[in-house]
Amino acid sequence: MTYNFTVSPDFNPDYLPGWFIFNTWLQKAIDEPIHLDLYNDFESQRKAISEERFDLVYANPYDATVLVREKGFVPVVCPMGAADExxxxxxxxxxxxxxxxxxxxxxxxxxxxxxxxxxxxxxxxxxxxxxxxxxxxxxxxxxxxxxxxxxxxxxxxxxxxxxxxxxxxxxxxxxxxxxxSQIQLIHHVLLVGPRLAHKKEIIQQSLARMHAEEKGKGVVENLGFDAWKAVEQEETEFMIDLMDTLMAN
Amino acid sequence: MKDMTPDDIAGEYREATLQYHDGSKRLVYVTEVETPIPDGRLIVSRTDPQGIITHVNTSFVEMSGYREEDLIGVPHFILRHPDMPAAAFKDLWETVKKGKKWHGYVKNLRRDGGFYWVYATVIPNIRQGKLIGYTSVRRKPSRSRIKEAEALYATLQ
CATH class of the missing domain: 3.40.190.10 (Periplasmic binding protein-like II)
Structure with a gap:
């Protein structure tokens, strides 16, 4: 079975090749075929997400709220030290x-x-x-x-x-x-969906240490940050609560 | 909760005694010095289901004037200002206990007796159907909203 991966469209276009290289690295790390599908805009990506086409999503905080609370996705890693401001x-x-x-x-x-x-x-x-x-x-x-x-x-x-x-x-x-803004608590997060949930631990372990490996270091830097950090469920739930308060107007 | 002490107060002050919903009282000293929230900041805190503070962010600490260790483990009403009508907080608790979000304009009391106005949102934190606490996010309101709130709260005292 080939799993499907997508990335929130708000990344710098300079990092586009970096996401394809990352996907190749990840497939080797977890020994599973993964297809990366990128979108130019939020609307078409959101439509595809609502059709449950994806198993792995690098989500902005807004989409993370829906994926975690309504689609059964779980958090895996987030960029180390990088908050969305x-x-x-x-x-x-x-x-x-x-x-x-x-x-x-x-x-x-x-x-x-x-x-x-x-x-x-x-x-x-x-x-x-x-x-x-x-x-x-x-x-x-x-x-x-x-x-x-x-x-x-x-x-x-x-x-x-x-x-x-x-x-x-x-x-x-x-x-x-x-x-x-100086919010400090909101960030993008890599989420796995129900079909790939059995691989969560290996994905988390592989990504959390990739910056310490010779090949992995260059791959993660090509995404625009230094390292991935493992994220606990409650940490993401807290961020989602925060998003809920901000969206609640 | 400990009474405020005049030594901590900056400038001229007036005295007031606050009575909280749990029956406890606190002597507070209040000045007319306002410290607006800096642009772009969010003040974030979490409490347990009883309203005891379990988490504060840096902006909360800076705006309140307390040290973080003085805030964790105390009731959130440590920030209660005597100009705030009890009815506003009654409405807050009645709303969030029903599992709903609450919004409102709140005048908060600083450790130094000064104050800051916020637009507050409080939401219940539900995990696997169980209430584990509340998250509150406060942000800078406009002057026009503050004036409206001042006028309204004066009628509710």
């Missing part, structure tokens, strides 16, 4: 110096990344900006979000922090972070 940025010449300087009817540009959108909308609450008061437009990538801000077609842009840091210097020079 978001940045609300403006054009470098924007008169806004802090969130409370923003008007309620600002033009917001964002990707359809649900975590980033949620975190950034929370950060705008002190200015009374809501989904109803603002004009929100969506772009496929963070580079397009940045370009729209630079062209003055939007007042505020939402970014995943690590993706903002990966923007070119030329682009970042035209922008200014207005506020960045």
């Amino acid at each position: 978001a940045i609300v940025a403006v054009h470098r010449d924007s008169p806004a110096k802090q969130v409370e300087d923003l008007n309620t009817d600002m033009r917001i540009v964002t990707t359809d990344d649900p975590d980033v959108k949620m975190m950034c909308m929370i950060m705008l609450e002190p200015a009374d900006i809501t989904r109803e008061s603002a004009k929100i437009s969506y772009r496929d990538t963070y580079v397009l979000v940045a370009k729209e801000l630079i062209r003055g077609e939007a007042d505020i842009g939402f970014f995943l922090e690590e993706t903002y840091e990966d923007l070119s210097n030329v682009i970042r020079q035209e922008l200014r972070p207005l506020v960045h």
